[in-house]
Amino acid sequence: MTRTRSFNEVLLAVENISLSFGGVKALSDISFDIAKGEIRAIIGPNGAGKSSMLNCINGFYHPQQGAITYKGVRRSQMRPHQAAEQGIGRTFQNIALFRGMSTLDNIMTGRNLRMKTGLFWQALRIGPAAREEIEHRKVVEHIIDFLEIQHIRKVPVGQLPYGLQKRVELGRALAAQPELLLLDEPMAGMNIEEKQDMCRFVLDVNDEFGTTICLIEHDMGVVMDISDRVVVLDYGKKIGDGVPDEIKGNQAVIDAYLGVSH
Amino acid sequence: MFYREAGQYKASYQADQAIFPIAQDRIVVVALLAVAFLVVPFVVSEYTYRAVLIPVVILSLAAIGLNVLMGYCGQVSLGSGAFMAVGAYAAFNLSVRLPFLNPFVCILLGGFVAAGVGIAFGVPSLRIKGFYLACATLAAQFFADWAFLRIKWFTNYTPSGSVNAPPLQAFGYDLSSPTANYLVSLVFAVVLGLAAKNIVRGHVGRQWMAIRDMDIAAEIIGVRPMYAKLTAFAVSSFLIGVAGGLWAFVYLGSWEPAAFSIDRSFQLMFMVIIGGLGSILGSVLGAAFIVLLPIFLNQALPPLGALFGWKISTATVSHFESMIFGALIVFFLIVEPHGLARLWSVAKEKLRLWPFPH
Numbered sequence: 001m002t003r004t005r006s007f008n009e010v011l012l013a014v015e016n017i018s019l020s021f022g023g024v025k026a027l028s029d030i031s032f033d034i035a036k037g038e039i040r041a042i043i044g045p046n047g048a049g050k051s052s053m054l055n056c057i058n059g060f061y062h063p064q065q066g067a068i069t070y071k072g073v074r075r076s077q078m079r080p081h082q083a084a085e086q087g088i089g090r091t092f093q094n095i096a097l098f099r100g101m102s103t104l105d106n107i108m109t110g111r112n113l114r115m116k117t118g119l120f121w122q123a124l125r126i127g128p129a130a131r132e133e134i135e136h137r138k139v140v141e142h143i144i145d146f147l148e149i150q151h152i153r154k155v156p157v158g159q160l161p162y163g164l165q166k167r168v169e170l171g172r173a174l175a176a177q178p179e180l181l182l183l184d185e186p187m188a189g190m191n192i193e194e195k196q197d198m199c200r201f202v203l204d205v206n207d208e209f210g211t212t213i214c215l216i217e218h219d220m221g222v223v224m225d226i227s228d229r230v231v232v233l234d235y236g237k238k239i240g241d242g243v244p245d246e247i248k249g250n251q252a253v254i255d256a257y258l259g260v261s262h
Numbered sequence: 263m264f265y266r267e268a269g270q271y272k273a274s275y276q277a278d279q280a281i282f283p284i285a286q287d288r289i290v291v292v293a294l295l296a297v298a299f300l301v302v303p304f305v306v307s308e309y310t311y312r313a314v315l316i317p318v319v320i321l322s323l324a325a326i327g328l329n330v331l332m333g334y335c336g337q338v339s340l341g342s343g344a345f346m347a348v349g350a351y352a353a354f355n356l357s358v359r360l361p362f363l364n365p366f367v368c369i370l371l372g373g374f375v376a377a378g379v380g381i382a383f384g385v386p387s388l389r390i391k392g393f394y395l396a397c398a399t400l401a402a403q404f405f406a407d408w409a410f411l412r413i414k415w416f417t418n419y420t421p422s423g424s425v426n427a428p429p430l431q432a433f434g435y436d437l438s439s440p441t442a443n444y445l446v447s448l449v450f451a452v453v454l455g456l457a458a459k460n461i462v463r464g465h466v467g468r469q470w471m472a473i474r475d476m477d478i479a480a481e482i483i484g485v486r487p488m489y490a491k492l493t494a495f496a497v498s499s500f501l502i503g504v505a506g507g508l509w510a511f512v513y514l515g516s517w518e519p520a521a522f523s524i525d526r527s528f529q530l531m532f533m534v535i536i537g538g539l540g541s542i543l544g545s546v547l548g549a550a551f552i553v554l555l556p557i558f559l560n561q562a563l564p565p566l567g568a569l570f571g572w573k574i575s576t577a578t579v580s581h582f583e584s585m586i587f588g589a590l591i592v593f594f595l596i597v598e599p600h601g602l603a604r605l606w607s608v609a610k611e612k613l614r615l616w617p618f619p620h
Contacts, residue, residue, distance in 0.1 A: 096478065101475065112483070134279075
């Protein structure tokens, strides 16, 4: 099933982004936009520059050329915590959880930007600090319910199986209540059931919270099913952009995936 | 068998977030505190105070301070002796130059001075990690050793370089007896230990642990590495500085810079590693272990030798002490790299399920 929805407002636009590491051109002259409320997929063969693209969007890499317009503000680069403050959340291709902390603490950390009490109140843990902790715990418990991970609330994440870790990482990103959620291969290495669960969560996040989602994924079935629009990268260049049905029929995309002699 | 949490329902997040969510733990802790405050002062000899209790209590506080930095924030530090020295000499100078201040107020203010120095020496941590940071903090140690030995102003131009603590008193009470020394140190350690525990289980503590576990991911979710690392250095140095002030004023009475040499830094690091990185309880266990083990060996070796008809001289005892001490540390690191605190939590987990294996 392909979902056909229409979106008007552009949340984020990247214009002519180029990024190179020494002589290696990771991205050259990429432009596309992400509309508010949509699920946007970035696909492409290995090494196409997909993760680099996400890293540019949330300020981890600084592109040499081009600009990123987010919520109407045009910037040539951003700092990571600035991106977080602006409402851009993300998960990582290789799980980047805080392994020594419990599920609950990991997700609570996702709310750190909204927790403001100073060290003094923290040390006493009375008044504002205690109230703040409870207030944010409520939000976090809502996310724990939503992701169905109540049973592992107090378990150190290092002990969890891979699929659950991915879910906790999604929870940590959601805890910040981002407007734009960047998911780097949320379903990599999962079995079919875990993938189905994760798809359900991604769709629910999009529907219930209205979060705009930009995801990188290699499972074409998943991509074509859940995304509204797809952008295709290959060797750092954009070779396709459109709704899933267009992409399926795009000769350049088919060539990139099947491989033709250049 | 009695360590069961069955039937203890938590109806609020507050109850769930308590430091000791299990009732039995709460009872044990309250009982321990009651014994420490109400029973110990009536039964303990002066030797036990000077050799065991006061060092354990004060060094526990210092170990908690180092654990905040190393265990919670993941920043290796070999400068804890220096921060103790800063706390001690700052308290001394305050008491000399502002004689109307109560000595314990001087100790607390000395902690703040140590926090400031800690922040200054923590700045390199923004760029360097691991062994390199250890070297940078080592600079703090050597700098403090040099400064307190050579800059005479710090020691108030005493010819010998050795300085004396002011007489300990508060509200007109003389607090120089061993019992009073012990109780004062205990109050400092308990109050500041609780404060440290509160910080590490709140959002600042979570930021520290996030930086420790994966600094890049922490930055992406909005943790500012500078704020997190420097607060860790500040809190850690404050606690270590107060412990330094207590060590100087309450335990030593008069001291030279050598009291806070690099040996002290290593001793604190052993405490934290053996006790358990990232655990407040572990800091206390580690401090107790490191202080008690030499005393225990000292007492146990001669009778043990006599058992085999072998007379052990004092010098031999101290050699054996070092060897056994070293061997035990290596043994611990191999068998339980997460320290005594982990051993304790494993024991609790087993106890909860006993007599069933799962």
